[in-house]
Amino acid sequence: MKRGFFLKPDTAIDLLSFMRVNISDFILDMELSGLDMKSREEIYSLFSTFVSHNGNAPHETLEVIQCPPGRKKETCSELEGLIRDSIKIPLAKFPFSTDPDKEINYTLRKIKAFIGHKEFNAFLEGAKDPELITFYIFKKGCLVRRLDSARSALFLKPGCRRRSKIAGIYGAAYFSVSLGLPTVDGIMLHGVGINRKGAGYLFLGTSGAGKTTMARLCGLNQVVTDDGIIVKRNASGFSIAPTPFNQLTPMDNNDMARAVRGHRLVMGLFLKKDAEVYLERISPLEACSLILKNHIHYFRYFPSAIARKAFPLVTDLCREVPFFRLHFRKDAG
Structure with missing residues (x-):
């Protein structure tokens, strides 16, 4: 552990595996158990001022999942259709893109890299309403947010380096808090x-x-x-x-x-x-x-x-x- 944390080793491991961040009464529970200890320490240093050990305010869970190398080759047309419909929704509400079809296809192509991973498919299991699902693409990952269950998951690409992991988690937290604050x-x-x-x-x-x-x-x-x-x-x-x-x-x-x-x-x-x-x-x-x-x-x-x-x-x-x-x-x- 780094100096300055002043935590017992077992307490530190528990704290850095599950981190509760309270930002203006909106609570984001970050599950980081899939990350190495060094990455968890860096995430803690970014959010330490806002880390809370309790709180009953509206909250959302953000799970960070490192996808393993390789993936299943079979496609899932039903899941791809749900993703495509979900991507279309913000473009229809805010038509800033000059070529929405190109943006939809680009985003879908990026997300397809995760379809077939067991964790990705399991996270979307049971999802039916594209209005309640949001996808956001990062350079080395994909954030999926489910409004119906107050859960988000950041899926990181295999072989993702530590700096990219930290940047992705920071961005995912930024995104999740932005979308959650109107509830408070x-x-x-x-x-x-x-x-x-x-x-x-x-x-x-x-x-x-x-x-x-x-x-x-x-x-x-x-x-x-x-x-x-x-x-x-x-x-x-x-x-x-x-x-x-x-x-x-x-x-x-x-x-x-x-x-x-x-x-x-x-x-x-x-x-x-x-x-x-x-x-x-x-x-x-x-x-x-x-x-x-x-x-x-x-x-x-x-x-x-x-x-x-x-x-x-x-x-x-x-x-x-x-x-x-x-x-x-x-x-x-």
Whole structure:
């Protein structure tokens, strides 16, 4: 074991085989028994601030399965049909692709590499409704999420190296938490959260808009989260809360209170690089449209039941919190 864990060996093995992560009252139970100890330690280090030993909040189980070399050669047309129908659903709801048939065939071809593995087929056994199944392809694996049983499984390709395993598990957790948060009145946005004297400020922008620049300008000690920020409704309004999904600012393991408490959200700002610095007030309708279109992580993969929870959450957010477009220069001036 690495120094700093301060756990008895038998306790450490149990903890790192089954890890309960509590992120803003959504619990993700990660089953890692199929991984080597070194990989489990690295996963623990990524999520340690959010590891919890109890909790009765809504939860989902994420099992990590390393597929063995070789697979059965027989095909399963019924299973392939279910997968194809499931892939079509997000493309039909959000037709961003210029060639949806090409994307469907590409995704199906990637998933076919796992059909025939005993564990993969067993995980999908009994599944009938494609609306309740979500597939997400990683470079070295495939995540399958079943809404009907609150279970997910990340299937890793045979011979997958440790770095690819860690990246896949991190991405699978990111995906699962994003899709699970609406069940606890929360959403994960592609943005930066800033804590300034106890008040929360939300900075949103597409890739390259300047979120990382803004985090640096504000000072990293004020950054709550710089990539996957949670916006959550509570009795007093809306708050922002951190996640383990960061680029610049890994959570301080000694600051658990910050992870639990969050910060009251007082303003939202959409970033726009410009020659001048000024604020432009935007309407709740425009703010809602921008968030739904560009800023909810993995929104196109939300099943209808989850999307129906997320949509009123976003509309209420934009009514209750003022939103602006922040035109800014990259220099600190």
